[in-house]
Amino acid sequence: MLIRCRTGGEILDVADGQDPHAALDANGCSHCADSHPLDVHCGETANSCPRDHPGPCWNGEGERPDGCAVCRPLLFIANARVI
């Protein structure tokens, strides 16, 4: 199952049964909920939350600071072959 942040960025292939939102989280897909730089995408590290946090938003933090969120909403990229 292919997914990515709806706002853009890297496409991830998530195995069946795996929570896609958690998968993105585990891959460093995070951003400031309200204002993250447009160049922060799924699979990358959100290095700055310009509004609320001068430091890392998610990566390297034991606990996610307030104002940061995993990438939601997601875009589910579907494919099918019909006969």
Added chain:
Amino acid sequence: MANMTDQTRANAIIQALFTSSTTFTITPGTSGGSAFTMTPPLKIRLMTAQGTNTSNGTESTSGNCPGYTAGGVSLGSSGFAAPSGGQQTNNNSASWSATGSWSTVTAIEIWDSAGTPLRWLQGALTSNITGVANGDTVQFAVGSITINASAW
């Protein structure tokens, strides 16, 4: 023998059926069977259980897939591109915005827009769609749905 039909003819048939933007009726000659009508635009329906080539699948509903409406969404005028090698892909994208958590979607079906719609195609997703939550988008991009008549 892998292919029984001249590929040019197969391409012509599927292009007529799935690329036409206007309603048309094919009326066979004597002993050729019943006339049938294709009524564009084609619509894509999501299935929580795949059907077969002889029976419909179980369509998603607004209850188990909030944001989805039974009957599907249009694939637009000329739903599929001109074929090549017995295959053609969708010309336009289709998407839904989830307003709640979805049941797993496993397959799609392609129906026409007749007063009593006809089902024309069915098939499994490459991967099931699971874990859709409120605010997410499910999308079939242009070129993501393949009709395969290469083995005709």
